[in-house]
Amino acid sequence: MYGPLWRALPGPWQVKALLCLALFAGVVAACFLWLFPAIATYMPFNGNAVQTGLQLPAPATFDTAAT
Amino acid sequence: MRRSSHDSPAVKLLRWGVGTLGELLITIGVLLLLFVTWQLWWTDVAANREQADAIHALERGFAQAGPPERAIADADAPARPKEVAALTKVPFGEAFAIVRIPRFGAGYARPVLEGTDHDTLTRGVAHYPGTALPGRTGNFAMAGHRTTYGRPFSAIDLLRKGDVIVVETKASYLVYAVDRHVIVTPDHVEVIAPVPQRPGARPSRAWLTMTACHPKFSASQRYVVFARLVKNIPRSSGLPASVMAVPAGAVG
Numbered sequence: 001m002y003g004p005l006w007r008a009l010p011g012p013w014q015v016k017a018l019l020c021l022a023l024f025a026g027v028v029a030a031c032f033l034w035l036f037p038a039i040a041t042y043m044p045f046n047g048n049a050v051q052t053g054l055q056l057p058a059p060a061t062f063d064t065a066a067t
Numbered sequence: 068m069r070r071s072s073h074d075s076p077a078v079k080l081l082r083w084g085v086g087t088l089g090e091l092l093i094t095i096g097v098l099l100l101l102f103v104t105w106q107l108w109w110t111d112v113a114a115n116r117e118q119a120d121a122i123h124a125l126e127r128g129f130a131q132a133g134p135p136e137r138a139i140a141d142a143d144a145p146a147r148p149k150e151v152a153a154l155t156k157v158p159f160g161e162a163f164a165i166v167r168i169p170r171f172g173a174g175y176a177r178p179v180l181e182g183t184d185h186d187t188l189t190r191g192v193a194h195y196p197g198t199a200l201p202g203r204t205g206n207f208a209m210a211g212h213r214t215t216y217g218r219p220f221s222a223i224d225l226l227r228k229g230d231v232i233v234v235e236t237k238a239s240y241l242v243y244a245v246d247r248h249v250i251v252t253p254d255h256v257e258v259i260a261p262v263p264q265r266p267g268a269r270p271s272r273a274w275l276t277m278t279a280c281h282p283k284f285s286a287s288q289r290y291v292v293f294a295r296l297v298k299n300i301p302r303s304s305g306l307p308a309s310v311m312a313v314p315a316g317a318v319g
Contacts, residue, residue, distance in 0.1 A: 001087045031102070031105065032101075039102075
């Protein structure tokens with residue numbers, strides 16, 4: 001999985017290692033900025049399964065009250 | 068791992084398969100750790116910064132000279148013609164007030180935004196649409212995170228009877244005093260009724276309700292605090308320092 005990636009990177013091993021670090025930083029940034037905020041909505045501990053806040057004043061539940 | 072050119076194709080395939088599976092599992096593990104880091108640490112960092120910016124913007128807006136164009140009129144005070152135009156509706160997602168709670172620390176200030184969806188709750192304290200506006204007769208109900216996203220209500224369980232909750236609007240400082248708390252399951256919507264826990268009853272005074280999750284890091288119950296309006300101080304009079312005195316044993 002990572003073997004082909006390592007071989008595809010150019011230069012000596014020091015350059016390869018630096019490029020790997022940069023790639024990892026990019027993946028972390030993408031996760032923090034887009035992936036995690038998107039999936040956090042579906043996490044049960046965030047208690048936001050139903051957006052009843054919009055339906056007040058006669059809601060069935062108020063699940064939106066946050067954790 | 069020693070590789071040999073004498074290995075049969077089957078062994079090579081097996082080695083490749085096991086290696087890939089291992090890398091995949093390590094990758095998943097790292098991603099899960101990253102998610103936990105993001106949820107428990109980064110959401111606080113990002114939300115605290117964003118909410119502090121929102122407080123500054125609100126304070127600037129409140130301090131602007133001239134007749135406030137969108138401020139909340141005092142419900143019980145006699146009409147003050149030039150004071151404020153009554154606010155009847157706040158646009159969804161907009162910050163319109165600052166909540167200050169001395170028990171949570173002298174510098175504690177969080178923006179109050181309209182709407183209780185996931186996104187709004189990450190940006191501050193969320194006002195339940197349809198419930199009363201600050202200072203009005205009825206129930207000004209708000210929800211806040213107890214963990215993650217800046218955790219504005221993390222210390223909600225430390226509030227004691229008589230503790231002060233100040234809701235600052237463009238027109239006035241609404242001073243509420245904590246009355247009591249309950250712990251309920253999330254379907255107990257009567258806690259945000261105009262008269263808390265008495266659905267259908269006609270309100271005769273101004274209440275405030277705070278809801279947060281309970282226990283921490285769970286969404287199975289709600290920790291709910293009720294407070295009553297005790298003072299309505301026009302902004303022009305200023306907020307007395309005594310109101311904001313930090314009670315003994317406060318968190319910060």
